[in-house]
Every structure is written in C-alpha cells, then in structure tokens.
Amino acid sequence: MSKLSEQEIEAKLLRFPDWEYFDNAIHAEFEFDNFKDCFSAMSRIAFECEAQNHHPNWSNVYNVLSISLSTHDAGGVTNKDFKLAEAIEMIVEPVEE
Numbered sequence: 001m002s003k004l005s006e007q008e009i010e011a012k013l014l015r016f017p018d019w020e021y022f023d024n025a026i027h028a029e030f031e032f033d034n035f036k037d038c039f040s041a042m043s044r045i046a047f048e049c050e051a052q053n054h055h056p057n058w059s060n061v062y063n064v065l066s067i068s069l070s071t072h073d074a075g076g077v078t079n080k081d082f083k084l085a086e087a088i089e090m091i092v093e094p095v096e097e
C-alpha cells in the first residue's frame with residue numbers, strides 16, 4: 001500500500017472532521033462520559049484492528065482516548081489508515097436512528 005501525498009490526505013480528511021494530519025500520521029481525540037465507556041470503545045476498536053490487521057498508536061487518560069494512525073511499512077498515511085479511521089468513527093460515534 002503506497003503512502004498518500006499531503007494533498008490526498010487533506011482531501012480525504014474533509015470527510016473526517018474529527019481527524020487532523022501532522023507528523024506523518026492522522027490523529028483524533030475522543031472524550032467519553034467515563035473510563036468504562038472509553039475502555040469499552042477501545043476493546044471494540046481492538047477487535048476491528050485485529051480484523052483489519054492494522055493497529056493504532058493510542059493512549060488513554062481516564063475518559064479520553066487519543067489515536068494516531070499511520071502505516072509503518074509505508075512510512076506515512078495510506079488508505080489502510082482511512083479504512084481503520086472509518087471503522088473507529090462507526091464505533092465511537094454511531095449514527096442515530
């Protein structure tokens with residue numbers, strides 16, 4: 001999977017308002033009501049990462065989850081990162097019915 005250009009990344013990010021590009025990766029921060037909700041989302045994201053065989057750099061402080069996505073093999077951001085970001089959005093912010 002080849003590394004996307006900065007222009008390609010910025011164009012894709014128009015559909016990902018929670019995410020921004022810097023330091024060769026895309027980043028988002030999500031705040032939950034409490035630690036339990038945050039860790040529950042992290043567990044669901046972890047299963048999705050395994051399914052996609054693509055893994056985040058992430059950290060958690062109480063109710064806040066910080067995620068950075070890049071493709072190590074490619075040395076930057078690829079479509080794999082956007083595919084995982086899309087799945088993370090579906091887990092963290094499900095569409096209201």
Ligand SMILES: C[C@H](O)[C@H](O)[C@H]1CNC2=NC(N)=NC(=O)C2=N1
Nearest residue numbers: 053054055056070071072073074
């Ligand atoms: C062997 C395996 O396919 C690779 O190590 C995968 C696993 N998860 C990965 N995750 C991320 N973010 N980047 C990678 O290059 C990567 N490589």
